[in-house]
Amino acid sequence: MLLELRIENLLLIDRAELRPGPGLNAITGETGAGKTVLAHALDLLLGGKPRAGIVRPGASEAYVEGVFDLPEGLLAREELTDLRERLGEVEGEVVLARRVSSEGRTRAYIQGRSATVGDLRELGGRLLSFFGQHEHRRLTVASVQLDLLDGFCGPEHLALRGQVGATHARVRALQGEVEEIRARAGTRERDLDLLRFEIEEIAALDPSEEEESALLTERERLRRVDGLRAAAAAGGNAIAPHEPDPAGGAGAGVSALLAEAERAG
Structure with a gap:
């Protein structure tokens, strides 16, 4: 339960404190x-996640702090x-806080100690239930209906549901591993068939060393x-040149062609 809320430099609010009274509190305006x-x-x-522009214009950071009644055994x-x-050791009350700089950086605190946003989410979600104006639509979702029904059945039922869920997840993981093994076995058989086919093709050709x-x-x-093509072109040009070749004429072109032919076997 929320006991006190302090806000500084958040949107249009410079500084504000809220202390809800016992029972139902309605905030109107x-x-x-x-x-x-x-x-x-x-x-x-x-x-x-803080939205852009959440820090009041002109301020360097926004600060929010909430004091909550800590249910017995929650941290256990x-x-x-x-x-x-x-x-x-934390008894009676717990304080959650958050700082948001104008650049968007955030810092979280629990009982004055540095914490992570994940810590706020884990603990804050168990201290406060936050519902929007369209939250009732979740009641039409089958998974939400099951969660409400299981919760109504008590902690023993929830523990049993957790065990069944863990076992089901394990079975699904094992089924995935089995499917993967079967897929690898199928791939192995295809590879063996291909190798047999290639060996038979080679045997049918019966290649020799010659x-x-x-x-x-x-x-x-x-x-x-x-x-060879380049040498042939040079030889052809040497035999019937388009222009006189002072560097050797036909003899040089034919020699180059013969040398290339010898290298090619």
Whole structure:
């Protein structure tokens, strides 16, 4: 339960304090009176992301602090073990705070100690229930209906549901591993079929060492095909030049062609 809320430099509010009384409290006012600012302040304490321009113009930072009644045994929950060890003994009340700089950087505090936004979200979500004007629409969602029903059945039922959920997740993970193994086995069979086919093709060709030597020679010749073409063009130009060649004439071109032919085998 919220006992006290302090706001500084948040949107249009310079400084404000709110102390709800016991029972139902209703905050009313015309448009622009600041009701939405209170909602933004509570959202920050619950670990929400600050929107752009949330710091009051001219201020260096905004500050929100909330004092909450701490239910007995809340910090004893397993999911809050790390936070409990960092905070030490906390009884009666707990203070959550958040600073937001004008550049958008934020810092979180619990009981005056530095904390993370995740800590605010974990603890604040258990101290305060925050509902919007369209929250009732969640009641039409099947998963929400199941959560409400399971919660109504008590903690023993919730513990059993958690065990069933963990077991179901484990079964799904094992099923995924089995499917992956089967997929790998199928790939292995396809690879083996391809290898058998290739071996049969090679056996049917029955290649010999002479064929291998001939193929290697042909490969070397083809590798030099560009050189042969260039030498042939030079030889043709030397035999029937478009312009006189003072560097050697036909003899030089024919010699180059013969040398390239010898290299090509």
